[in-house]
Amino acid sequence: MSEWLLIALIAVPTLTAVVLWALPVVTGDRIAALVGTIVSGVLLVVSFVLWWDMRRPHCPCTYQLVDTYGSPPRTVPGKLMPDVDINVPWIPSLGVRFHLAVDTISLPLIALTALLVLLCCVYSLKITPRIGRTRSLIALLLVIETGVIGTFAAADLVLFFVFFEIVLIPMWLVIDIWGDDHDRAGRRRAATTFILMTVLGSALMLLGFLLIHRHAGTFDLVFLGQHPIKGGHGVPLAAAILIAVGLAVKMPLWPLHIWLPDAHAKAPTVGSVLLAGVLLKLGSYGMIRILLPVLPDATATIAPYLAGFSVVAIIAGSLACLAQTDVKRLIAYSSVGHMGFIGLGIATMSPEGLNGALYANLAHGIITGLLFFLAGAIKDRHDTSDLRAIGRALYARLPRISGLLTYACLASLGLPGLAGFWGEMLVLLGAYHPADWLPRATFIVLMVIAGLGAVLTAAYFLRLIRELCQGDPAENPPAAFAVDLSRIEFVTFAPLVVLTVFLGLWPFTLLNQWTFL
Amino acid sequence: MIATAWRVAGVGFSLLVVLAAALLYGVDPQQTMAGGAMIGEDFWFSYEFRTDGLTVLMLAIVGVVSTCVQVYSIGYVRERIASYTALVTLFTAAMVTVVISDNLFLLLIGWEVMGVCSYLLIGHYWERRDARAGAMKAFLMTRLGDVGFLFGIFVLGVGYHTFRISELGSGPIEPHTLTIGTILLLVGVIGKSAQVPLQTWLPDAMPGPSPVSALIHAATMVAAGVFLIARLYNVFVEAQTTLTVLAVVACVTMLFAASCAMAAVEVKRVLAWSTVSQLAIMFAGLSLGTHDGRRAALFQLLTHAAFKGLLFLCAGVLLHQVGSAAFVVLRRYTRRGASRKQLRVTFVTMTIGLAALAGVPGFAGFFSKDSVVEAAWEQAKDGSTVGWIVLVSVCVTTAMTAFYCVRMWLWVFFRTPALAGAVGAFEGDDPMADLDEPDANKLRDGSWLMLAPMVLLAIGAIGLGYTDGVHLNVVIALITTVLALLGGLAAYSLWHRGADPRPVVLEREYGVDPAYQRLFVVPVGWLAKLAVGNDRDVIGAYVRATGRAGVLASQGFRKLQTGNVQTYLAAAVVGAVALAILAGVIGS
Amino acid sequence: MTLTWTDWQAIAVPLVLAIGAVAVLLVDSFWKSASAELRHTVVTLLTSAVILFGLVFVWAQRGGFKPAFCQPAVEGPAECSFVFEPLTAGLWAVLLVGGLGVVGLSTYRLLASDVPIGEYHFLLLSALTGATVLAGARDLATLVIALEVVSLPSFAMVGLRRDRRGSEGAMKAFLVSVLSTAVMLFGVSYLYGVTGSLYLTTIANRLTGLDPDLGRVAFAAGLFVIVGFAFKIAAVPFHAWLPDTYVGAPIEVTTFLAVVSKSAGVAGLLVLVTAGIAPDGSHLRTVIAILAALTMTVGNLAALRQVEAVRLLAWSSIGQVGFLLAPLAVGDAQAVVGYLAAYVVVTLGAFGAVAVVQRHRPGGLLTDYRGMVRSEPGLAAALIFFLVVLAGLPPGLAGLFTKFAAFQAVIDAHLGWLAIVMAINVMIGLAVYLRWIAELFRLPADDPFSVDIETPAVAMISLCAALTAVLSVLPSILFALST
Amino acid sequence: MTTALFSVAGAVALIASLFVVTSQRIVHAALWLVVALGAIAGCFGVLHAEFVALVQILVYVGAIVVLVLFALMLTKAPTNPLPSLTTGRSPFAAVVAAVLALILGTGVVLAFGNEKIKPVADGSAQAVGTQVFKTWVLPFEVLSVLLLAALIGAIALSVRKKED
Amino acid sequence: MPLILPLLLAVVLFCIGVYGVLARRNVITLLMSFELMLNAVNLNLVAFDAWRINDATGQTLAVFVITLAAAEIGLGLAIVLLLFRGHGHVDADAARDLAEQDELVEQEKAT
Structure with missing residues (x-):
């Protein structure tokens, strides 16, 4: 039963996309959006059913939870503890199997994906890019959903790679076709840079996978998790570096982040939401799922460097935000900083840091999704996302939207009590208290720098609020907007707002998922 | 309608806090918890709450001040009522969270939510540039401190293997870990309570609505620092080094802030600096590391909440009626005591508040300050350097406080007898300003909604001094009174001569703010440009260069495709020869 | 010698x-009375029947092992000319499917x-016989x-249209081919001199443990043979004739060159490498690896700015050959054949789509494809899939795997540097194809694109697309071909 | 004796082939080619490969060169000296050829410098025949396909289009 | 007789052929140069045959090569004639219709 649900999670979106494409053109865009909404809504429900199902006592991870309640062992974290497990041979001659499995690390991310796609579809019911062709847009979103969920559910390295790559072309099309309609060359360049850098990264990652295969003779993550590859130099190190680089492009870590600002800034609203909310998570998820459990020793070797680059990403991303003049670009750069925190958390290799990274993954998806929705709302109303062109005093013109923007900014800068805090806090705690085999002094220095980065994060978000929301309304006469916050926007944003508060005030639901670490 | 609902809810919540304090009074300390998760190998984390005497005291302060502020705001705030009231309520709630929390992270939630609320409330008048800048500065500086605070939590929490406040201080811990942890916590406290060197945000936060200033200065945000050290006193007491640092910081701050207040020319700014200075006195008391010191500090906190809240509310009336709280504007209404007469209640209550602040015997501030001095004397007697430093500093500060209180009182409400302004006097800039008589008849004392809280707090500013029972050390009382008198006299004589000498150093507040601007803000701007430039011109350039190289290579290959088959053949033969040579090299 | 039944069985397909x-x-020469259409149909059917026989034969005999034209050797096992x-x-x-595809592409009015x-x-x-x-x-x-016989x-065929462009293309291909034959034969003569045999197994046996001086000559000889094949499959730097010839030839012939001719070259090289001319550890493999790296890089880079569809495909096929050479350099026949199979099917489809478009827009520019997703969604979808x-990339899992x-x-095989070069080339290659795909999605500047597609073309392209889709879902078929 | 004979024939072949690639009259080049091929046939004879020598003379001198001469006539090749027959790339070509010769020559000398050959005199025709029909049946047959295909191809290319 | 003699002759002939291929312009002269190269091959084959094996394999292959050369020349000359019909000359380096067309690139940039 659960197996079929998992299969459905992956197959249904793509099949729906195919059906949508096959429908005659006269089928309205609204209907397409409606279909997308229903399908992704069903997927959300399914993912929650799977999650609930996992918490029942038949699951091995639950035993784990009970066992480790008192004194959890400091084992290799991130290891796949398959709950729902589908394992059939696919290409025997290459050693590739169609192996899907989910556990408590992947299911929340799957649910997040389903949620964000659902919201994007709901949003598209009323608000669509000017270029039209909503039907194809919805279909592509669904294909992206397949790729992302598949990546989160893959238990075979090659399958992971395949799903990882599925996302690329749809996302490229989304940016290239529906992107910023004032700058055709720019959006094409952005889309192409995005896809080319990612492809190069994933090709390198594939090399790493193949090195693992040469070394261990299998691509199976469950097996590899139980029999990690020992040794921190030579082939395992090369594999770890290649995989880390490949995932770092996606994540993206400084200095491989250069595709991100353009891609986010030029993408349509729903594209930005998915790109930031979900796609970046593929990189961090891959690190947690593959690097740590499969190549623990090699990861320990590169962890300080990974942490170093992450911290540079935090600082450089925040600094770059301080000098941005474009809302979407600024939010995009803020993702660089936030993903830097996640990278730092992973690099600590400690339960705290990993908990933090996982938590920050989800929180960043929700908050940045909200931010991009809001930026899209502002952009729709002004036909530009340039701060100077929009003018100041948005509090006077669009009080609700700008109020929500302030809220989202505060959440994003890691305000305690909102979702962004726990991730960052746990990451910093992890950096203070990294795994035993890591150089603690280095990590403490990095923690301090990352802490300063948190201040910079606050600085640029406050700057954004000051430049955009506050200001003398007399200087920027209010334009006539039909609505401040339309109903569909309200419906779309509300779940994210509520989740931000919930995750901020009640982190235990999620944190308890990962105590088996 | 909605606004009214919000107001009712706000006042109701504040009253609820008061009620809670009343109900909890005298009840045995209790602890509860909610939720929970392992966040690491051996860290259990859940929301833990506790109630004890300190909690009740703080709840009472917070509740009362918050109620006053909420009620006062009904008359004061006219626009954006919903967000204002909601934020004030949230502010109160955050402070309540801090007060009742028994977990460092839960405490941090309240701690930082207060920061955000203060940011948003200071920026309530976001049309004004100074409000925007002040709000941002307030948040960033406190955030900087909070990062230190967070690290302090890590150090102590990991050191003690718990994040539960009531369990801290028990169990073995390395001394230097303790010192580092407490000093890091101190950083957060310094940021929140605007102590040197993170003091500059508080004076700049004055563009916010006056009731908010009252809330921030009297009961919530800045007091939270004092509360925290009081809460973690058993930990801090262990760390002597930290206490010494605290003492030094406190003493420097109280003198620094008092001297700044002596040169400030705006009522709210004077009050702001005085808050910094008064807080420093509390910290000084805490830094003594004795039970008496803690008690004195909390006593000071209590009285200060009353009179400083009162003073800000009074300043709010001035602002409301006159439209400005600058001395130079207020002075125009002093002819024939116009402002005194028109704003009778305000004048009286403000006088009471200033008297309490200046430490006039009989008023609350007098007793609380004396208790700090007394505690310091107890220490100093035993030869403690810290004790001596605190003692001297507080005494000097007493004189300075009296000076600026009297100065303000006189310049704001009384016309100087001198015919022409002397050094630095306010009319000096504009000789005709004195003749430009504004219409003082329009001044009103404000509605009862605003006056009632002021009266309530005025009563507190007198009466709270006696709550602890009067046990005066006569010598100390005498000395401080004399010192206050000296300060007051100096202010009076200057006023009498129409002179208000304001040394440039003090007027610029020692140039700290511009220095910070130059040291931090400007370099960060440069770095930001550098980061963007780096992305655009270095990393981006590599990416672009890769693309361009690809295009150029492609064009190069196109050029090679001449259509001349013999060049193709030549290339092939040369290639073969090259391969042969290469192979020869490899082979040999 | 007498031909045994096994010999006949083994060479049945080439013979037929x-x-x-x-x-x-x-049929064509002596049935002049029939109309052109009928004649064309009959000829097509006949050709297809012959090729289909070959395919059926291959399917029937797929597991067999039949050495033919054998000669008892002085030492060791018998030496065979054909296996x-x-x-x-x-x-x-692979070859027959490619041939069949070309025949399908050459049906009447196409x-x-x-x-x-x-x-x-x-x-x-x-040519198919030779292949x-x-x-x-x-x-x-x-x-x-x-x-x-292939060349x-x-x-x-390149010159068969007997026009200016065709003759030029044929001349270039011919000159290069003759030079390559000469070079290859020169190498063969030295191999013969060094080992005294023409049988690959015997040569491989005798190549081991040669005197260093002789070894050097043998190495040069092997190099020459490989260079000869490199000419045929247009490995860089022996590639320059290819784009010109592809552009000059009729598009069906271009398809033939890209599919059958090239596959035959790869097949020959594969036979050489696996039969032991370049055994594991030989420097010849390094040479092939270098050729692979050069070929894929130059091919993909040069394709990057092409504006004509056929020329882009020509350069990209050079790039693809580079990828083919990589597993070849390590002697992995399974990977080579799998790659070749996917390449053949997809190239057929892509050229089919291009052929359809070219007949309406003879310019053959990429800009001619603008707006095709709107006006010709089916054809566009197929073309995008092939690209x-x-x-x-997914959904083209056949290509991915x-x-x-x-x-x-x-x-x-521990060739890390080659793997890195390949990874970079995956990126460049993607850039090449994305340019084309982007054109398909762009709105047309002038009149929207529309074609009337005949049934054979539709069938051909659909078949290729379907086959590619099947191979994408079950890539194991690709790798089962040669085992 | 054989050495001397071979040297003479070789020298003739060498000189003639040099003229083939340098002559400015294209017809002269063709005629020099006859000389060169004949001389090489002589070399084959010296090496006692009489059958090959005969085939060489028959096919090359008899057929191919005549074909070439026809082609020259059909393409209206001039008989007067034509300096443009050699392109400006000739020095480069010479260098490439020289380098190649140097490498190959060195390799060959190192490998086979001390070897002697003693050609056997008995009829090579029989041996070749045996080989062709005993061992090399397959290539022989394939060669027939090649000849047929080349022939048909040549015809197909040479036939003028209908509309012409 | 030293083996090196025919081998060196073959090398030189081959290189002369290479020179001819690169230096000559007329396609027919190119074909002549190819013949020289193929003859070098034959010389090698015959010499090696005589040197070591003497089973006439080399000679057989030489005969094959001669046949092959004939086939090549036959087709080649047909192509040459075709070229001449189209272009009016038989210069290998002058037939450049199929070179990369720069104006197409410009055209594409314009749109």
Whole structure:
């Protein structure tokens, strides 16, 4: 039963996309959006059913939870503890199997994906890019959903790679076709840079996978998790570096982040939401799922460097935000900083840091999704996302939207009590208290720098609020907007707002998922 | 309608806090918890709450001040009522969270939510540039401190293997870990309570609505620092080094802030600096590391909440009626005591508040300050350097406080007898300003909604001094009174001569703010440009260069495709020869 | 010698192909009374029947191992000129499918009208004969001659339109080919001199443990042979003739060159490498690896700014050959055949789509494809699918997994540097195909694109797309071809 | 004796082939080619490969060169000296050829410098025949396909289009 | 007789052929140069045959090569004639219709 649900999670979106494409053109865009909404809504429900199902006592991870309640062992974290497990041979001659499995690390991310796609579809019911062709847009979103969920559910390295790559072309099309309609060359360049850098990264990652295969003779993550590859130099190190680089492009870590600002800034609203909310998570998820459990020793070797680059990403991303003049670009750069925190958390290799990274993954998806929705709302109303062109005093013109923007900014800068805090806090705690085999002094220095980065994060978000929301309304006469916050926007944003508060005030639901670490 | 609902809810919540304090009074300390998760190998984390005497005291302060502020705001705030009231309520709630929390992270939630609320409330008048800048500065500086605070939590929490406040201080811990942890916590406290060197945000936060200033200065945000050290006193007491640092910081701050207040020319700014200075006195008391010191500090906190809240509310009336709280504007209404007469209640209550602040015997501030001095004397007697430093500093500060209180009182409400302004006097800039008589008849004392809280707090500013029972050390009382008198006299004589000498150093507040601007803000701007430039011109350039190289290579290959088959053949033969040579090299 | 039954079985397919070639020629020459259409149909059917026989035969015999034309050797096992084994079967399947595709692409009214039908199909079948022999050849004489049997008819086909462009293309291809034959034969003569045999197995045996001086000559000889093949498959720097010839030839012939001719070259090289001319650890493999790196890089880079569809495909096919050479350099026949199979099917489809478009827009520019997703969604979807497979991204899993197998082969052979070059080339290659795909999605500047597509073309392209889709879902078929 | 004979024939072949690639009259080049091929046939004879020598003379001198001469006539090749026959790339070509010769020559000398050959005199025709029909049946047959295909191809290319 | 003699002759002939291929312009002269190269091959084959094996394999292959050369020349000359018909000359380096067309690139940039 659960197996079929998992299969459905992956197959249904793509099949729906195919059906949508096959429908005659006269089928309205609204209907397409409606279909997308229903399908992704069903997927959300399914993912929650799977999650609930996992918490029942038949699951091995639950035993784990009970066992480790008192004194959890400091084992290799991130290891796949398959709950729902589908394992059939696919290409025997290459050693590739169609192996899907989910556990408590992947299911929340799957649910997040389903949620964000659902919201994007709901949003598209009323608000669509000017270029039209909503039907194809919805279909592509669904294909992206397949790729992302598949990546989160893959238990075979090659399958992971395949799903990882599925996302690329749809996302490229989304940016290239529906992107910023004032700058055709720019959006094409952005889309192409995005896809080319990612492809190069994933090709390198594939090399790493193949090195693992040469070394261990299998691509199976469950097996590899139980029999990690020992040794921190030579082939395992090369594999770890290649995989880390490949995932770092996606994540993206400084200095491989250069595709991100353009891609986010030029993408349509729903594209930005998915790109930031979900796609970046593929990189961090891959690190947690593959690097740590499969190549623990090699990861320990590169962890300080990974942490170093992450911290540079935090600082450089925040600094770059301080000098941005474009809302979407600024939010995009803020993702660089936030993903830097996640990278730092992973690099600590400690339960705290990993908990933090996982938590920050989800929180960043929700908050940045909200931010991009809001930026899209502002952009729709002004036909530009340039701060100077929009003018100041948005509090006077669009009080609700700008109020929500302030809220989202505060959440994003890691305000305690909102979702962004726990991730960052746990990451910093992890950096203070990294795994035993890591150089603690280095990590403490990095923690301090990352802490300063948190201040910079606050600085640029406050700057954004000051430049955009506050200001003398007399200087920027209010334009006539039909609505401040339309109903569909309200419906779309509300779940994210509520989740931000919930995750901020009640982190235990999620944190308890990962105590088996 | 909605606004009214919000107001009712706000006042109701504040009253609820008061009620809670009343109900909890005298009840045995209790602890509860909610939720929970392992966040690491051996860290259990859940929301833990506790109630004890300190909690009740703080709840009472917070509740009362918050109620006053909420009620006062009904008359004061006219626009954006919903967000204002909601934020004030949230502010109160955050402070309540801090007060009742028994977990460092839960405490941090309240701690930082207060920061955000203060940011948003200071920026309530976001049309004004100074409000925007002040709000941002307030948040960033406190955030900087909070990062230190967070690290302090890590150090102590990991050191003690718990994040539960009531369990801290028990169990073995390395001394230097303790010192580092407490000093890091101190950083957060310094940021929140605007102590040197993170003091500059508080004076700049004055563009916010006056009731908010009252809330921030009297009961919530800045007091939270004092509360925290009081809460973690058993930990801090262990760390002597930290206490010494605290003492030094406190003493420097109280003198620094008092001297700044002596040169400030705006009522709210004077009050702001005085808050910094008064807080420093509390910290000084805490830094003594004795039970008496803690008690004195909390006593000071209590009285200060009353009179400083009162003073800000009074300043709010001035602002409301006159439209400005600058001395130079207020002075125009002093002819024939116009402002005194028109704003009778305000004048009286403000006088009471200033008297309490200046430490006039009989008023609350007098007793609380004396208790700090007394505690310091107890220490100093035993030869403690810290004790001596605190003692001297507080005494000097007493004189300075009296000076600026009297100065303000006189310049704001009384016309100087001198015919022409002397050094630095306010009319000096504009000789005709004195003749430009504004219409003082329009001044009103404000509605009862605003006056009632002021009266309530005025009563507190007198009466709270006696709550602890009067046990005066006569010598100390005498000395401080004399010192206050000296300060007051100096202010009076200057006023009498129409002179208000304001040394440039003090007027610029020692140039700290511009220095910070130059040291931090400007370099960060440069770095930001550098980061963007780096992305655009270095990393981006590599990416672009890769693309361009690809295009150029492609064009190069196109050029090679001449259509001349013999060049193709030549290339092939040369290639073969090259391969042969290469192979020869490899082979040999 | 007497030919045994096994010998006949082994060479049945080339034999039937050759006979079919003659039959086609005769039908066309002596049945002048029939209308052009009827004649074309009959010829097409006949050719297809012959090729289909080959495919059926391969399917029936897929597991067999049949050495033929054997000679008892002085020492060791018998020396054979020809072997039918799983590898041969796989290569034949690829070659025959490619040939069949080209025939399908050359059906009535699709083939340029000024191409003589009989001769065209005769030459096609002759070349296919040579290609099939090549895939099974195990001695140098057969190898060289079979390669010529593939080449010469191909060049004749290039010029078969007998126009200015065709003749120029044929001339270039011919000159390069003759030079390559000369170079290869020169190498063969030295190999013969050093080892005293023309049989690959014997040569491989005798190459081990040679005197260093002789070894150097043997190495140069092997190099020359490989260079000869490199000419044929247009490995850089022996590639320059290819784009010109592809552009000059009729598009069906271009397809033939890209599919059958090239596959035959790869097949020959694969036979050489796996049969032991370049054994594991030989520097010849390094040379092939260098060639692979050069070829894929130059091919993909040069394709980056092309504006003509055929020329882009020409350069990209050079790039693809680079990828093919990578597993070849490590002697992984399974990966090579798999790659080749996917490449053949997809190239057929892509050229089919281009052929359809070219007949309406003879310019053949990429800009002609603008707006195709709107006006011709089916054709556009198929073309995009083919391009995506060539790029090796999902949903083109056939392309992805064949590239994957190439990577795996290279990694398992510890050729890290080549793997990195390949990774970079995946990116460049993607950039190439994305440009084209982007044109399909762009709104047309002038009149929207629309074509009337005949049934054969639709069938051809759909078949290719369907086959690619099947191979994408079950990539294991690709790798089962040669085992 | 054989050495001397071979040297003479070789020298003739060498000189003639040099003229083939340098002569400015294209017809002269063709005629020099006859000389060169004949001389090489002589070399084959010296090496006692009489059958090959005969085939050489028959096919090359008899057929190919005549074909070439026809082609020259059909393409209206001039008989007067034509300096443009050699392109400006000739020095480069010479260098490439020289380097190649140097490498190959060195390799060959190192490898086979001390070897002697003693050609056996008995009829090579029989041996070749045996080989062709005993061992090399397959290439021989394939060669027939090649010849047929080349022939048909040449015809197909040479036939003028209908509309012409 | 030293083996090196025919081998060196073959090398030199081959290189002369290479020179001819690169230096000559007329396609027919190119074909002549190819013949020289193929003859070098034959010389090698015959010499090696005589040197070591003497089973006439080399000679057989030489005969094959001669045949092959004949086939090549036959087709080649047909192509040459075709070229002449189209272009009016038979210069290998002058037939450049199929070179990369720069104006197409410009055209594409314009749109």
